[in-house]
Amino acid sequence: MSEQSYEAYYVPHNSKLPIFASLGIFLTVFGIGNILNDMSAGTEHSAGMWVLLVGGLVLGFTLFYWFGTVIEENHQKLYSDQMNRSYVWAMGWFIFSEVMFFMAFFGALFYVRFWVVGWLGGEGDRGPSELLWPGFTPEWPMMSNPETDKFVGPAEVIPSLQLPLLNTALLITSSFTVTIAHHAIKEGNRKKLINWLAATIALGLIFLVVQGYEYYHAYADLGLTLASGIYGTTFFMLTGFHGAHVTLGTFMLIVMLGRALKGHFEADDCFGFEAASWYWHFVDVVWVGLFIFVYLLGGGPTGF
């Protein structure tokens, strides 16, 4: 391999971005920590809110400049094909780590459903549970918890074939629309790209509104809350983290729409868009898992 045929790999000389990102992320979590501790201790006044505000702003602006810098460098043609492959690999492995994060919560759900509920009801060699909570009926969804005064069980749970089915349809559709938008980039059809990307964002936002309504309904009408025992715990943590990821994914797509409107993305140069769309597909797949294991096989009513 001669030197002429090797495309130089772009290594920025140095950068102020990461140190500000580190500072921002530290202040953010330190602020949240203070707020949570004050909340749980019942004390009012604290600097936590200000620390969080400063940290969030520092982190937000840093990430904004960071992504802006990367886009600018790409437009200046500083990136070789090898550099672009680095981004592709990195995004893939990042999504893998996100999958493993959800695995922890799915694992907790399966463990509780398949083993803990029975043990609490006195099955197997864990008999003493029966002495502790003699009136407890092992069932899923757990409508009445072993310790009834500390954890007040839900009156009802969300039926699977109503709003969750609608949300499934919304997200699966959005996976197709984002793919059509991707094809539009490949065809060089900007109008089509913008329309289908906007449709994807709209579907994501409708999903979030529906889920917001579902949460409101659960808290206000059904008595299903984070504090209503293990069913509420697993339900809200799984769907909640998914919702947070949908929010982030929608935000990424909105950024991509802004870039598409500014004339970014070519058929052979659209990694930002592709990364956002992979993330979106990942979020969709997680939802399908949630729909099956939390709702459909969740033992609750179908409402159909």
Add this chain to the structure above:
Amino acid sequence: MSAVIEHDHHEDHHHGPDKGLMRWVLTTNHKDIGTLYLWFSFIMFLTGGVFALVIRAELFQPGLQIVEPEFFIQMTTMHGLIMVFGAVMPAFVGLANWLVPMMVGAPDMALPRMNNFSFWILPFAFSMLLATFFMEGGAPNFGWTFYAPLSTEYAPPTVTFFIFGVHLMGASSIMGSINIIVTILNMRAPGLKLMQMPLFVWTWLITAYLLLAVMPVLAGVVTMMLMDIHFATAFFDAGGGGDPVLFQHVFWFFGHPEVYIMILPAFGIVSAIIPTFARKRLFGYASMVYATSAIAFLSFIVWAHHMFTAGIPITGELYFMYATMLIAIPTGVKVFNWVATMWKGSMTFETPMLFSVAFVILFTIGGLSGLMLAIVPADFQYHDTYFVVAHFHYVLVPGAVFSIMAAVYYWLPKWTGNMYNEALGKTHFWLSFVGVNITFFPQHFTGLAGMPRRIPDYALQFADYNMISSCGAFLFGFSQILFLFIILQTIQDDKKATNQVWESAHGLEWTLPSPAPYHSFSTPPKNLQEAHG
């Protein structure tokens, strides 16, 4: 901030380092970041070491002498957390930063700015963790394994900062691993095949994969704790339908691969050093790669061997016992290969080789006590005793830590351009070797006799062995000041090292000048014959 000083006017795309402090804060250079990681790790090693010496000072004699029990348990907790997350892991990441790009013929890490981000999160995270000593309620006091409900219902309020500290360390590890994995997969010099890579690169590839798989699970389990503490969820509260044992399952699903994260790069280091000083090629290169992969796979399916006394079903205990014993097979392959490499070699015993040979012997002792712990009925006796403490300190101190020291002596001439003082290095080795064994070997006996861990007082029959153990700990601890001195002396000195440094060293890094230039392999190397030894 455009104070760029150009040392090399022949190739104007080659910048040298900036001057002053900002060089280290803003750097994107893999060698600078590797240096930062290694110094950070050393500072944490000394910090965690001081905590260990507080523990050993208290245990020097039975009865409460020096610290309160509340403070003692904070010491054991913080010693474990600092050593695992602050000393051993960052040291290996630092070595990967320095070595992987040079070993695969890459100009730098794949994503240099993110590399800086991965490092600079750590000082913030550990400052927050250490600051808990001065907060209301004191530092975390639930052991480094932070079992619920000790770490939820009965924890001091500082547990919140511990949780966020773990989140930050996890973010750092995930970004660091992505960088390493992408560097290895995408940045190899053209023509360098996977099966030609040095074993250190292979072991780090697999380690990075393990990190990406389990650090998010750790983030998940601390998030569950956070929710239980502040939002009344019931993950680990049986009263709400949860289960404290769930904590142990999720934690150890992270925790078991984690212990291999702390040993696989050590395997890579030793596999580089032993062939050099035995003046032979590594015996069984391919089987080393497959054995490492097998260990990584098995690490995901053995986690509950940490929980035999937690009340899991008997079928589960049997499965986890047999699965755990399987790990002895690939590990045995490795030990066999190292010994076979030394067999009939022309061996010399410079400091890196001394540490490596000690690694092979002492790590094997730790592995064998691990096999004993894997046996369910025996574990009922050993669980939470000093036998467990002896076991994991044998694999971590003369295992992981010795390999890091071996690596520092082995590559220090390449990093600084100077040879270290061999006589002092050997002195450091023998002091450490003797100190480690005096510290931890007697703990096997006190453990088998039933002395529980994490308790500041003990019954009188354990007094003699504990006194011996404490003496060894102080010997080992203070020997590390010599290590610091040797490193500083080597940086200051002017005993120029040659490019190859060691007569029989193979690998692309040895084709570079000593010290390695600030930017190496900006164009890929052509002669890949040297790639692996």
